[in-house]
Amino acid sequence: MTATSADSKRVGGVERPPRLRPRRSYFGWIGILPFLLFSTAFLLGPAAILFFRSFQSNEGGFTLANYQQLTDPQVLQSYGLSLRISFVTALVGGVFGFLLAWAVIFGGLPRFFRSLLTTFSGVASNFAGVPLAAAFIFTLGRIGLVTALFGFFGLELYDTDFSLYNFWGLTVVYMFFQFPLMVLTITPALEGLKREWREASENLGASSWEYWRYIALPVLMPSVLGTIILLFGNAFGAHATAYALTGGTLRLATILIGAQISGDVLQNQGLGYAVAMGMVVIMGLSIAVYTVLQRRAERWLG
């Protein structure tokens, strides 16, 4: 049936302008209906359920109490830890990733490093979760290779504030997928810097530093900021790596939600939904800001 109706609309291969068929306006939705149904069942629906339940009291009526309870010390603490880790790894990962991308593109290194870095970033940004946690346990865990190496030189890592299983350890581990993502996202922006800008600034007597300070960095700034915000969301939503590393003892917001799923640790189902919604809001904001900044970046680097 679809075939014949399509045939009749395109008699002789001549396509009539869509303006002549105003009645077709809902027709387009039919084709995306399977997609919409699937997304509703496995993406939008689950999120919507959490959204509605977060406004429901235990008796089933409407309430805002769940959101008021977000000030619960346990919740605040886990949000705080998640925010701190995400902020630090986004910032450090962003700066280091930028420098790496800069080094292989403009640093005068052999060209072979460029493809090496791209390949490795692709792998590393997707190498997360359990294997990543395991790799770092063998490196910086109590019996890790680097821990032993430090011990050999007289520095007992675990006598210091450092532990693989606290804030510092998780920061080091998260970096493994953070800065590769920065490299992958910022490389196109760096490659988009036009040589004419550099030449023009040099003709006007600018030094290399002045070129970066007054031309390149301002042009790149929306991309850099946007990507750092993307990294923030990337770390904020992470669960598997921290879970595999600490078995759930380090209470990030995601770990708290996980614990709430397996057993009502917050002693209030509604609060669990509100915590989950809070995460969605923060992630949504970071993606929205990223999108806006990326669009701004395209003005110069498109």
Add this chain to the structure above:
Amino acid sequence: MTVTAPPVVLEAPSAHPDSEIKAGQGSKIFAWLIIVAGILYFFTPLVATGERAFRAIGGVFSFEAFRRILTDPGFVDTFGASVINAVLTIVVSLLVIVPTAYWVTLKVPKLRSVIEFITLLPFVIPAVVLVFGLIRMYSRPPLAILSSRESTRVVLICAYAALSFPYMYRSVDNGLRSINVRTLTEAAQSLGASWPTILWRVIFPNLRVALLSGALLTFAIVIGELTVALYLGQQTFGPYMANLVRNFVAEPAALTILSFGLTWGAMGLISYLTRRKPGRRRLRRQAVGAR
């Protein structure tokens, strides 16, 4: 009569291949420092893991840890389950995304932004929140499909498919933009092809590279996924590995090396497949939901 100005011959700016690289000595040293730091950070965990994996017994080089893990029934079962899950996820994801992207490109380009928005949602809904919602949605009537292990597996696979949407859609959409969908479709129609034939024998083959890269990335993610499988109580490779990490030393090291090899293989294949098309828009090769 018009006077034509003589053509001005400008010296091509790329006359010297090195002219774009004007790194001073100072910044060159700095660049080396950065790259060495990066390489050290990247490879140290791999070296440490390799050391554990290959020196399982008495510190002597051997493949003993690999042998032990590969013959462990737990590994065989969970890894097998994850491979099947990954393949089914790819099939489901392609079945949902390809016709949708094709339809949108051909018929209703206006709806593209709607699809793009929905496919980006996995970036907004973390995996742990998604599985939380799935459990609440499907564990009580009328939708109590999480009551049996088999039907829970269906939910798991569909959730993975949903999490694969961001890069699967991107990949397919890029592929569709690089071919002339309308002309191909009309040519096929005029030869009497039905819609399934058009999709299967005209559009699919033309999207081979795009579909393969999306599929490989999906595979790399699903194989070791922990969060969704864990809370849906599925015995897959991710939870199995997480359990081993806490109890053994050499075996999880061998597993980590294997996982790294798998990820590397998948990503390597993707760059091999996509390398011949330099002009194309960059694909998002970064997955979501695995962290």
